[in-house]
Amino acid sequence: MSVERYDAIVIGAGLSGLAAGIRLAQFDRRVVVLERHALWGGLNSYYKLGGRRFDTGLHALTNYVPAGTPGAPLTKVLRQLRLRHADLELGEQHHSEIRFPGLRLRFTNDFALLEQQVAERFPSQRDGFARLVRDLRAMDGYAPSEGRQRAARGVLRDYLDDRLLVDALLLPICFYGSAREDDVDWYQFVVLFRSLFLEGFARPQGGVKPLLDLLVRRYRSLGGELRLRTGVERVRVEGGRARGVVLADGTELASERVFSSAGWVETMRLCGPDESAARVAAGDFGVLSFVETILVLDRRPADFGYDAAITFYNDAERFTWRRPDALIDPTSGVVCSPDNFDAARPPREGTMRLTVLADCARWRQLGEREYAVAKREQAERALDVAARHVADPRPHEVFRDTFTPLTVQRFTGHVNGAVYGSPHKRLDGQTGIENLFLTGTDQGLLGIVGALMSGVLMANRHALVAC
Amino acid sequence: MTRDEIITAIKDIIHAINPDEDLAGLKPGEPLRDQIELDSMDFLDIVMELRKRYGVQVPEQEYRELASLDSCADYLLPKLHDKELKVGA
Numbered sequence: 279m280s281v282e283r284y285d286a287i288v289i290g291a292g293l294s295g296l297a298a299g300i301r302l303a304q305f306d307r308r309v310v311v312l313e314r315h316a317l318w319g320g321l322n323s324y325y326k327l328g329g330r331r332f333d334t335g336l337h338a339l340t341n342y343v344p345a346g347t348p349g350a351p352l353t354k355v356l357r358q359l360r361l362r363h364a365d366l367e368l369g370e371q372h373h374s375e376i377r378f379p380g381l382r383l384r385f386t387n388d389f390a391l392l393e394q395q396v397a398e399r400f401p402s403q404r405d406g407f408a409r410l411v412r413d414l415r416a417m418d419g420y421a422p423s424e425g426r427q428r429a430a431r432g433v434l435r436d437y438l439d440d441r442l443l444v445d446a447l448l449l450p451i452c453f454y455g456s457a458r459e460d461d462v463d464w465y466q467f468v469v470l471f472r473s474l475f476l477e478g479f480a481r482p483q484g485g486v487k488p489l490l491d492l493l494v495r496r497y498r499s500l501g502g503e504l505r506l507r508t509g510v511e512r513v514r515v516e517g518g519r520a521r522g523v524v525l526a527d528g529t530e531l532a533s534e535r536v537f538s539s540a541g542w543v544e545t546m547r548l549c550g551p552d553e554s555a556a557r558v559a560a561g562d563f564g565v566l567s568f569v570e571t572i573l574v575l576d577r578r579p580a581d582f583g584y585d586a587a588i589t590f591y592n593d594a595e596r597f598t599w600r601r602p603d604a605l606i607d608p609t610s611g612v613v614c615s616p617d618n619f620d621a622a623r624p625p626r627e628g629t630m631r632l633t634v635l636a637d638c639a640r641w642r643q644l645g646e647r648e649y650a651v652a653k654r655e656q657a658e659r660a661l662d663v664a665a666r667h668v669a670d671p672r673p674h675e676v677f678r679d680t681f682t683p684l685t686v687q688r689f690t691g692h693v694n695g696a697v698y699g700s701p702h703k704r705l706d707g708q709t710g711i712e713n714l715f716l717t718g719t720d721q722g723l724l725g726i727v728g729a730l731m732s733g734v735l736m737a738n739r740h741a742l743v744a745c
Numbered sequence: 746m747t748r749d750e751i752i753t754a755i756k757d758i759i760h761a762i763n764p765d766e767d768l769a770g771l772k773p774g775e776p777l778r779d780q781i782e783l784d785s786m787d788f789l790d791i792v793m794e795l796r797k798r799y800g801v802q803v804p805e806q807e808y809r810e811l812a813s814l815d816s817c818a819d820y821l822l823p824k825l826h827d828k829e830l831k832v833g834a
Contacts, residue, residue, distance in 0.1 A: 305793045346765055348782045357763055358786055738789055743805060 281530045284308050286741055287523055289510050289548075290539035290691075292320025293726060294718035296493040297733030298537050300359050302741055303502035310531065311502065312523070314509035314691070319490050320539065321690045321697065321719070322726060327679055330627075332572055333485045334681075334689055337588060337614040337631065340454065340473040341727035342368060342387060342480035350477065351727050358734045365492055368480035369620035371587035376446050377667045378592050383446060387478030400443050410437040415476065417468050429458075430467035445597040450474055450590040452599040453612050453633070455724040457564045457698035459600040466703075466722070473725055479587055481619040489726070513538070513548045513714060520549075520714035535741050539718035539733075541692050542700045542709075549711060557710055564696025565601045567683035569636040571657040574677035575628035579615045583669040584630065589613040591667035600635075606656045607635040608663040630671045634660045638683035638695040653680045690719075698724060707736045715740045748818040750830040755817050757832045758794040762787055773814040795821070799828045 286302050288295045291313035302309040317323055322335040343350040345363035356363055373391075376383040381399065385392040393411070397404045430451075434444050448462065451470045456462035462470070482489045497504065509526040513536055522532035538545040543562055546554040579585070592610040599610075611634040616625050636656075644652055657680045661672060683695030692699055703722030707715040715736055723732040746754065756768050759781070766781050777783050791811060792803045801824045803811070810820035 305797055349784070354784065354786060358790070360761070362764070734786075738786065742793060743789060 281522070281532045284310050284531060284533040286310075286535040286537060286737075287312065287531055287533040288537045288539070288717075289513075289523070289545075290314075290320055290718065291318035291494075291504060291506070292539050292690075292718055293322055293490075293493070293729035294721070294723075294733035294736075295320070295537070295539045296490075296497055297355070297359060297730040298539075298717050298737040299497045299502045299504070299733075300493065300500065301734055301737035303497060303500035304360070305742060306501075307741065309502050311497070311504045312508045312510055312525070312531075313504065313506050315689075316507050318494055318504070318506070319486065321686075322486050322729070323490070323689060324485065324487050328677055330574065330677065331485070331487065332679060333487075334685075336481075336486040336726070337612065337633075338371060338479035338481050338619070339366075339368060339727065340470075340477070340479060340725040342370065342478045351473070351731055352477070355727055355730045355734055358738075359493075359496065359730065361492065361496065366489060367483035367622070369483060369622070371479040371481070372618045372620070373586055374479060374588040374590075375586050376449055376590045378442060378446055378449075378597075379595060381442060381446060385475060387480075389476055392475055396443065400440055403438050403440050403443050406437040406439070407443070410434070411476075413437075414468055414471050428464040429461040430464045431461050433464045433467075441596070445592065447471075448599070449592055449597050449610060450588075450612075452597075453590060453610075455698055455728075456599060457566060457696065457703075457719075458701040459566065460598070462599075463703070465705075466724075469723065469728065470725075473727065479619075481587075481616055481621070483621060483623055485616070485625075486726075510540075510548060512550060513545070515549050515553060515711055515714070519712040523548075534713055536714045537717050537733075537736060537740070538709075538714065539716075541690075541696075541718075542702070542704060542716060542720040543693050544691055545709065545714070545716060545720075549714070553711065559702075562700050562702050563693060564698060564700045565638070565694050566599075566698065567601075567636050567638045567686055567695035568633050568697055569606050569653075569656055569660065569680065569682050570631060570633045571660065571678060571680045572629065572631045573671045573675050575630065575671055575674040576676050577674055578617050578628045579630055579669070579671065580617065581628075582671075582674060584613075584615060584671070585618055586613075586668070587615065587618040589668050591664065593663050593666060601637050602635050603637070605636060605640050605652055606660060608660045610635070611660060611664055613664055613668050627676075628674070632657075632660055632664050636683050636695075638687065641682045641684050641695075649682075649684075653682060656680075692719075707740060746822075746825045746828055746830050748822060751818045751821050751825055752814045753832065754798075754825075754830055755791070755811075755814060755821075758791050758798075759783070759787075761794065762790045771814060773818075776812045777814065778812070798831050799825055801825060801828075
């Protein structure tokens with residue numbers, strides 16, 4: 279059988295894979311993006327149920343800045359992909375909030391509000407917080423170097439000595455991107471603080487689908503090839519070099535450059551048991567996953583008193599970020615409503631989403647019937663706690679869907695349904711196997727803008743500059 | 746291409762990379778980075794577009810030769826003198 283040759287092969291048509299594909303196709307590389315599913319998007323995809331379309335991952339686009347903001351990741355990534363800000367049709371959040379017992383910090387896309395709230399609520403921390411913000415502003419989170427793996431809590435102690443404030447800052451940052459239990463890597467904190475607080479939240483009109491369609495259209499218009507329902511069976515490695523991939527149906531594709539967005543552990547598994555055993559360490563497995571419930575409502579959330587775009591709540595004095603010793607941990611969570619963003623065309627129906635931590639292994643042990651029951655019961659438990667922090671959406675519910683770590687695993691292919699992948703990121707994209715590079719979650723940039731940037735940076739560094 | 750055409754070619758590439766930037770007032774002798782928003786990723790794109798449109802290779806250690814429109818013209822003239830200008834590519 280003849281082997282097809284490409285200049286580059288990209289595994290996975292998520293945001294990072296599509297972005298890498300666009301960059302490569304833009305400069306006339308013969309490139310193919312291989313996607314196991316019938317639809318693109320990866321973690322940030324969508325599905326149809328009961329006549330409605332739901333986004334799998336999207337709460338908001340973080341890293342929001344107005345068009346043309348100099349030096350911002352969104353500006354840079356749009357330019358690299360030759361997309362216009364207006365193409366994304368972004369609507370800004372109204373406001374968001376962090377809630378702990380006895381504490382509420384509101385924030386918007388104008389950082390001054392959070393600064394003011396911190397100064398009022400934590401007068402003793404005012405100077406430390408100002409120093410922290412000044413230092414964070416000076417750091418370039420998108421030119422990360424591997425460096426020393428430091429944890430954010432330790433670094434934050436140099437600035438802040440109020441544990442409640444530290445916990446309150448870590449809550450949204452962990453939920454939006456920490457793959458590490460009990461903490462977050464410092465560089466990740468730098469990137470996420472910027473993307474959540476210094477920049478901000480917006481929502482693409484119509485959710486993630488129009489954004490994905492835009493990327494796919496752009497990729498194809500440049501001559502890029504996208505193969506759906508095309509799983510990669512293995513990456514062919516010979517003499518320490520990747521030579522191409524073998525597809526599930528036995529077809530071989532050859533290339534001197536393979537970019538994988540499958541995740542670190544998952545990519546090593548594709549390289550075969552020997553590579554996997556030699557390169558994957560026990561600590562490389564991500565364990566943090568989510569249960570998410572989406573409620574469709576008979577009215578807008580603002581009509582019954584929920585007007586935040588996103589609420590990060592913690593129902594205890596201290597915030598802990600770990601895999602629960604139960605199906606879920608309802609203590610902390612994220613509530614999001616797509617209705618509470620500016621929109622020229624408001625969503626058709628009111629919607630609220632609730633996300634809490636979950637343990638994949640416990641969900642996997644359930645039989646089919648138990649699984650259905652557990653989904654219902656655990657969603658109720660989570661909603662009971664959330665209702666202490668936000669207006670209860672349940673009286674207005676017309677439809678509900680809940681997804682679990684097993685769903686996340688199905689969409690992303692991540693072991694353990696680990697939403698943010700491995701705790702050990704590979705920022706330079708190197709795998710130790712020549713010609714095989716990581717992009718996406720386990721390269722280490724997160725969120726929609728982060729994922730796009732990851733694909734762009736890795737394609738630039740490992741395929742465009744290099745030759 | 747003449748020197749002037751090379752400058753037109755570079756401006757056209759910058760316009761493709763960032764359509765929102767106003768290039769009319771660019772001073773040829775001054776560094777591009779002092780006049781418009783261009784980072785290292787954008788310089789990579791200028792290099793990639795030069796290769797795509799005109800088949801000219803600019804090694805990484807010579808990117809600095811592209812600092813201003815004048816220096817672009819000086820550096821690229823020997824490489825591009827026998828090439829035709831393509832705009833709006």
